[in-house]
Amino acid sequence: MDDSNRLTKTKEQWARARRGGEEREVFYDGDERLPPGQHLVENFPVLDLGFKPEIPFSEWNLTIGGCVTTPITWTWEQFLAQPQLTDRSDFHCVTSWSRYDNDWAGVSFRHIIAVVNPLSLARFVLFKSYDDYTTNLTLEACDDDDVLLAHSWNGKPLSRDHGGPVRVIVPKRYAWKGAKWVKEITFSDNDEKGFWEVRGYSNTALPWNNDRYG
Numbered sequence: 118m119d120d121s122n123r124l125t126k127t128k129e130q131w132a133r134a135r136r137g138g139e140e141r142e143v144f145y146d147g148d149e150r151l152p153p154g155q156h157l158v159e160n161f162p163v164l165d166l167g168f169k170p171e172i173p174f175s176e177w178n179l180t181i182g183g184c185v186t187t188p189i190t191w192t193w194e195q196f197l198a199q200p201q202l203t204d205r206s207d208f209h210c211v212t213s214w215s216r217y218d219n220d221w222a223g224v225s226f227r228h229i230i231a232v233v234n235p236l237s238l239a240r241f242v243l244f245k246s247y248d249d250y251t252t253n254l255t256l257e258a259c260d261d262d263d264v265l266l267a268h269s270w271n272g273k274p275l276s277r278d279h280g281g282p283v284r285v286i287v288p289k290r291y292a293w294k295g296a297k298w299v300k301e302i303t304f305s306d307n308d309e310k311g312f313w314e315v316r317g318y319s320n321t322a323l324p325w326n327n328d329r330y331g
């Protein structure tokens with residue numbers, strides 16, 4: 118694609134994103150790796166609400182429920198005993214930095230779907246964290262092969278700064294959609310908005326659409 122074509126395509130994407138409307142989960146199909154308005158960083162910045170909960174493994178657990186046939190609570194040992202996924206992905210923060218090639222390891226969201234078995238009316242997922250942070254996604258966005266609950270980053274246990282013991286990674290959305298220090302996952306027929314979503318940020322949060330604000 119030549120540069121003017123690419124520019125046109127990018128502008129069309131931005132216009133589509135800014136037009137608003139109900140459903141904007143339209144994927145950018147161009148060949149740019151870096152989403153519009155982002156710049157690349159080599160380091161890994163830390164963003165949070167001003168405090169980083171410390172959860173000893175012995176006290177950590179993850180509860181998954183709501184509109185499912187089989188709600189569960191996993192201890193740390195039970196979580197680690199689930200099938201493990203590794204996935205390399207790029208990370209895009211809405212404050213405009215992106216970090217390429219992060220190697221995550223953990224439990225895939227698709228495995229979670231298989232275990233808890235969402236009811237057909239479950240179309241949304243709400244994540245709650247140990248710092249009381251929340252964020253919401255459609256079940257469709259979570260049901261992807263690169264979405265996981267990560268306990269490791271680049272071959273090492275995930276640090277507390279970056280959300281350890283366990284955080285959510287949703288590579289195709291801005292990073293605020295990935296809850297650090299995740300504690301509860303609730304499937305629902307109702308799209309309850311999370312911390313940033315009620316504060317003016319986009320419900321859909323698609324980086325390639327420059328879809329930042331709601």
Ligand SMILES: Nc1nc2c(c(=O)[nH]1)N[C@H]1C(S)=C(S)[C@@H](COP(=O)(O)O)O[C@H]1N2
Nearest residue numbers: 162163164165166246250279292293296297
């Ligand atoms: N529990 C929790 N998860 C969170 C946040 C938070 O404040 N609390 N911040 C979000 C935001 S805005 C971003 S950009 C990423 C930052 O992840 P990082 O600190 O590992 O870079 O975590 C997201 N998940």
Ligand SMILES: [Mo]
Nearest residue numbers: 164210211293
């Ligand atoms: Mo962010």
